[in-house]
Amino acid sequence: MxxxxxxxxxxxxxxxxxxxxxxxxxxxxxxxxxxxxLPNPLLTDQLYDKFLDAAGAAEEERVQRMKDAIQQLPAPHYRTLQYLMRHLASLAGNCSVTSMDARNLAIVWAPNLLRSQQSPSACASNEAACMELQAQSAVVELLISHADVLFCSNSTTAVGEGELLPPLA
Incomplete structure (x- = not known):
């Protein structure tokens, strides 16, 4: 410490x-x-339900719904998320060295990127808190596992406040 x-x-x-x-x-x-x-988490409080809904959608809809949700983020949040998810995807891609696959990374990072929308008393039971963490981890795992599709560097679509995002080096 x-x-x-x-x-x-x-x-x-x-x-x-x-x-x-x-x-x-x-x-x-x-x-x-x-x-x-952060006062407002990277995956903002306002979009919390959209992220959970995207991760819980039918398999063929998940990636598109997640893409729709992340494109609603403010531009600084989007750029930061893009960089972080590409980095975590790179770590997951080297899990034979790092011992951290996408699921493990999601478990570690989810509570820092998403904030529970339930009141502390609603999450008082271990079961409710565990279910909340599983839902948050599913969101982050999807972001890590599909970072290449969700954050296409050759895309020219406007994001957030109408800014175009440059590709990462």
Whole structure:
């Protein structure tokens, strides 16, 4: 925890941390903490139900419905999600080295990207909380597994606030 706090302090004070010598787990924990503490999650509160509905749709509709939902995100959220999902898809593609497939990554990242719409008392039971986490994980797993289709770099469609997105290098 002290490594994470030190790294966070360096970012907060606008110092440039030396990330190459840091523990990769500290860096990933700091990233998850950043997303978890956003006032409005990356997959916004306003679109929460659309993301859950897309992940729960019939198999032949899932990807298109997810694409429709992510295209409603504000442009900064979309760009950040695009970069993060491509990175996580890359990690999942190397699961023989990372030991993290799309499902495992989704379980770890979902609570940081989506915020439950249920009141804390509604999620008081372990069963309700578990079902909520499963639904959130299904959304993130779909985003990771289909990142190449959902975030086509050759697409010129306007996203968010009408901005065109450049392809990632």
């Amino acid at each position: 002290s490594k994470i706090q030190r790294l966070r302090h360096e970012f907060d004070t606008e110092q440039v941390p030396e990330l190459s010598v840091r523990d990769i787990h500290s860096v990933s924990s700091l990233c998850k903490m950043y997303f978890r503490e």
